Amino acid sequence: MRQVHVVRHPLVQHKLSLMRSAERSTQGFRRLLNEIGMLLAYEVTRDLPLEEVEIDTPLARMKTPxxxxxxxxFAPILRAGMGFVDGMLDLVPSARIAHIGLYRDPKTLQAVEYYFKAPPDVAERLVVVLDPMLATANSAVAAVDRLKERGCRELRLVCLLAAPEGIERFHGAHPEVPVWTAAIDSHLDSHGYIVPGLGDAGDRMFGTR
Incomplete structure (x- = not known):
């Protein structure tokens, strides 16, 4: 899994463990997802290119990156992907946002698009797709398909949890797109949920069923 980066930072792993608990409140779950979003943003942006510019400090002129x-x-897949956005924007406040509305058909488990809105120059930018759960990967595959249709070529995927089946499906469709995740869990159940997982991230974040 050369294109899969598991973020093993102690704070990420600690916060993920807190989120897994069935007793975690909606408020607590939402806050933790926001915090993990910021930490994952550090990792997915680790290799961004830099250029040297000249500035004046209070004491001298210098070159600095x-x-x-x-x-x-940042391209969150609605609705659960929005849980990452605020934390990531705290780190990169100048980032643009693309919204990708997809829902999973409960019978077929296939992704159905209902909304797409992206910056006009999205094809010229690095796009980080945000989806907390890489389970069947149908939504993630559909989102990247849509972005590629708009001309995007530099793409990355950030998720909280991934299943081996989801990684295989995603990289079967988009082998060149790297994935950052906090953990790879055991498997998917018959309903397409990650096991042991943490349940439905969107429901837990918004207090719905």
Missing amino acids: LLSGKKLV
Whole structure:
């Protein structure tokens, strides 16, 4: 799994364990997802290109590195992907946002698109797709398909949990797109949920069923 990066930072693993608990409140789950989003953003942006520019400090003129090129696009898959956005924007406040509305058909488990809105120059930017659960990967595959249709070529996927089946399905469709995740769990159950997992991330974040 050369294109899969498991983030083993102690704070990420600690917060993920807190989120897995069935006793975690909606407020607590939402706060933790926000915090993990920021920590995962550090990892997925670790290799962003830099360029040297000249600035004046209060004492002297110097050359110093700044991010090079156009700013990022965060592309949350609605609705659960929104849980990552605020934490990531705290770290990269100049990033643009693309919204990808997909829901999973309960019978076929296939992704159905109902909304798509992206910056007009999205194809010229690095796009980080956000989806907390890489389970069947149908939504993630559909989201990347849609972004590629818009001309995007530099894409990354960030998720909280992944199942081996989801990774295989995603990289079967998009082998060049790297994945960052906090953990790879055991398997999917008959309903397409990650086991042991943490349940439905969207329901737990918004207090719905």
